[in-house]
Amino acid sequence: MLPTYTQGVDQESFFRRYLVQDGAIRQLEIIGEAVKNLSRELRIRYTSVPWQDIAGTRDKLIHQYFGVDLEKVWLMVQDDLPVLKADVIQILQDLQSGDTDT
Numbered sequence: 001m002l003p004t005y006t007q008g009v010d011q012e013s014f015f016r017r018y019l020v021q022d023g024a025i026r027q028l029e030i031i032g033e034a035v036k037n038l039s040r041e042l043r044i045r046y047t048s049v050p051w052q053d054i055a056g057t058r059d060k061l062i063h064q065y066f067g068v069d070l071e072k073v074w075l076m077v078q079d080d081l082p083v084l085k086a087d088v089i090q091i092l093q094d095l096q097s098g099d100t101d102t
Contacts (some may be wrong), residue, residue, distance in 0.1 A: 006077050010047020049087045
């Protein structure tokens with residue numbers, strides 16, 4: 001899971017540590033690929049989650065042959081992923097409880 005790669009890592013350390021960068025980027029790619037495989041119904045049901053942006057980020061990371069914007073990666077890890085994690089936890093709770101009203 002992504003926090004394992006970045007736990008206890010500040011921005012300066014992130015920019016210096018290639019393995020941490022590679023781990024974070026790979027996990028973002030996996031998240032984006034997973035999003036692409038979610039059912040259309042689930043993505044429609046949870047429109048507050050930026051599914052298309054997440055999948056698009058995966059595409060950009062995979063096909064960025066001459067370098068990835070590490071500043072953007074850092075901001076995603078720090079700002080976007082905690083929100084996505086909360087969304088995913090809520091979705092899983094809804095699915096487990098059979099809640100279909102969300």
